[in-house]
Amino acid sequence: MTAPLHEVHPTGSGRRLPDTQQGMRRRNLSRVMHTVNAEGPLSRAAVASRIGLTRAAVSTLVDELIRSGLLEELGPERPGRVGRPGSALAISGHGPAGIGAEVGVDHLAVCAVDLRGEVRARAVRHGTNRGRPPEPVIQELTTLIRQVIAEAEREGLWPAGLAVAVPGLVARDARTVVRAPNLGWHDTDLGALLPGELPLAVDNEANFGGLAELWLGEGTPRDFLHVSAEIGIGAAVLVDGGLLRGTRGFAGELGHVPIHPEGPECPCGGRGCLEQYAGEEAVLRAAGLEPGEDRVGLLAQRAAQGDTEVRRALREAGTALGIALTGAVNLLDPETVVLGGALSGLAPWLLPSLEGELARRTAGPACAVSVSRLGPEGPLLGAAHSVVRAVLDDPAGAASRA
Amino acid sequence: MTAPLHEVHPTGSGRRLPDTQQGMRRRNLSRVMHTVNAEGPLSRAAVASRIGLTRAAVSTLVDELIRSGLLEELGPERPGRVGRPGSALAISGHGPAGIGAEVGVDHLAVCAVDLRGEVRARAVRHGTNRGRPPEPVIQELTTLIRQVIAEAEREGLWPAGLAVAVPGLVARDARTVVRAPNLGWHDTDLGALLPGELPLAVDNEANFGGLAELWLGEGTPRDFLHVSAEIGIGAAVLVDGGLLRGTRGFAGELGHVPIHPEGPECPCGGRGCLEQYAGEEAVLRAAGLEPGEDRVGLLAQRAAQGDTEVRRALREAGTALGIALTGAVNLLDPETVVLGGALSGLAPWLLPSLEGELARRTAGPACAVSVSRLGPEGPLLGAAHSVVRAVLDDPAGAASRA
Known part of the structure; x- marks a missing residue:
């Protein structure tokens, strides 16, 4: 794999990738994704000028992102202009999707959001969860998750990760519900009950609601x-x-x-x-x-x-x-x-x-x-978007799981 | 100036230096200072092995730090061991000093702390400052600051910066006391009243107290x-x-x-x-x-x-x-x-x-x-140490002001 020699920091990235040549490549992939996400559609040349890399370096990165299904080419850009027309790059609507899920006191909800931020599939079940043990609740949630993933896959998407909002305190392992008094759950490892094939993050619903406000407000x-x-x-x-x-x-x-x-x-x-x-x-x-x-x-x-x-x-x-x-x-x-x-x-x-x-x-x-x-939708959208943001922040990590 | 090609992050550094070759050199200078500070005295070879740079690269950095008065050589290290004896490096007790000052409701205090963390000079004046206008209070504080600097200079130190703790709200410009109800001050630009020749940071006394606890507790x-x-x-x-x-x-x-x-x-x-x-x-x-x-x-x-x-x-x-x-x-x-x-x-x-x-x-x-x-000493020590930490985090910046 060719790695560009210049190091550039991703904009908007919460995580800092390791400071190696491999880390530089991953940061630059992220920089390309964030740039196209914020300003796209853009030509390769426009991306190169915005992030301060050579056109050749950017082309290598873009080719990798297209192969992984994270970017797509829209065809020639602004054909009336002087010079060879560049092909405009856009965030893919057929690549990874973030799966967000919410365990509410009175409902369960799941949605799939593509890298462009569009909700592409959704499922809801109403009915109280108060006092119900975690196993049957998470089994029902898992059924909804599988429905939503199947629907997303029919649209050409693949699930890049699962994030679950719960009304309670979640340990820093991002799996264990320490205390959810309004459900009656405590010290419950949701990681053991949820589908194991996807990267998982469980968090408090207020946290996902806050992140949704930050990203979408x-x-x-x-x-x-x-x-x-x-x-x-x-x-x-x-x-x-x-x-x-x-x-x-x-x-x-x-x-x-x-x-x-x-x-x-x-x-x-x-x-x-x-x-x-x-x-x-x-x-x-x-x-x-x-x-x-x-x-x-x-x-x-x-x-x-x-x-x-x-x-x-x-x-x-x-x-x-x-x-x-x-x-x-x-x-x-x-x-x-x-x-x-x-x-x-x-x-x-x-x-x-x-x-x-x-x-x-x-x-x-x-x-x-x-x-x-965003109102009551905040936590569910925040959960799904947290997966999307993780893909934008580390596209190589998502592609390796494809 | 030779710049090493490997990039290493300073430990304990709050600030992130710019991501250029010059930035790398500054980060590596900081890494050397933090390593010697945490584990010194150390030979050049020991520093090199701890921070993952070549011995030659470390020698270049160390020479620069010795020239700037931030490190000093203690002479041959552990002469009984095999091989050419390395000269042990230690943090200098004759280089930059942090000047900390405190405006209390009932006292004024100033101290000078060297890079090793030792208090090397100190001055206090008791008496209420409640209801007194800022000008005469800061004039008295400035007299104490000049006394402490003169005493520190007699010990071979030079002031690298001044940090002032106040019992009130300070704006993010780190100069303006927005409100200090127990002094009766509001919207007071202390930067205009304090000696202008030193880098200045004014902060709330609780903040400096907290930092002192973090660094010295x-x-x-x-x-x-x-x-x-x-x-x-x-x-x-x-x-x-x-x-x-x-x-x-x-x-x-x-x-x-x-x-x-x-x-x-x-x-x-x-x-x-x-x-x-x-x-x-x-x-x-x-x-x-x-x-x-x-x-x-x-x-x-x-x-x-x-x-x-x-x-x-x-x-x-x-x-x-x-x-x-x-x-x-x-x-x-x-x-x-x-x-x-x-x-x-x-x-x-x-x-x-x-x-x-x-x-x-x-x-x-x-x-x-x-x-x-630390008790009531916390804010004053925190102020002085904040200057010392800034030198450890960016030794090149401090040296350029020497």
């Missing part, structure tokens, strides 16, 4: 706090475009920040945690509603209809979120706070009191709060 | 939360051996985490902030004592004598710290919490309730809490 900064909720309340702490994971992988547990230290007991062992005031079940209780399956939909519908009890309950949840976020903003100084997941659908009724609390408790200008457009 | 992990207090309460968030600074540079404001949301008003604009319960003045008030100059000394003395009011006040402060730290630990998942600064002297009376609160509010094993051995 409009104008998202590189330092922000992403707050999301399913039954629990979680946060993803993004620092300079990377996730802050914590020593054990448990960072971002905003739902267990104490906001009234002598408040009600929380299953986490604490008292007066945010989740006791702003979690879905606390809000339903405060609004005098029964927990059903589409809890957020019910709250949004009633609030939109002007139900004063529901509006009051959401206002108080916003206040509680504002108190916890004041602490988080003081500790982390993010550029913005983004409300994602289920919270995004309730934002119209949460935001006034939430922002009011942040403003009232902050001497300077309060931290800006925005609402995710 | 025994067995300090790379992910921890360093909590310190002078009048205010601040924290440094260390993530993978680096400071989390936040978008504006304001991260770590643990003192303004709300712990009783409807508690007393705080000058920050909030209510019921931690500082209202565990700040020095709150504790003195709770203990029925008058704020004087050596507030921490007074509290420690009374507590050691068994004064029940003081002990109760410190116990309650520990509880308040425990509540705020529960939130911080849930958000950040650090490996440990380190009590530094003035808090370290009061640890015997704060720790039981602080640790009790953390344990009571945490389902799993509570985050370990330890006490800094």
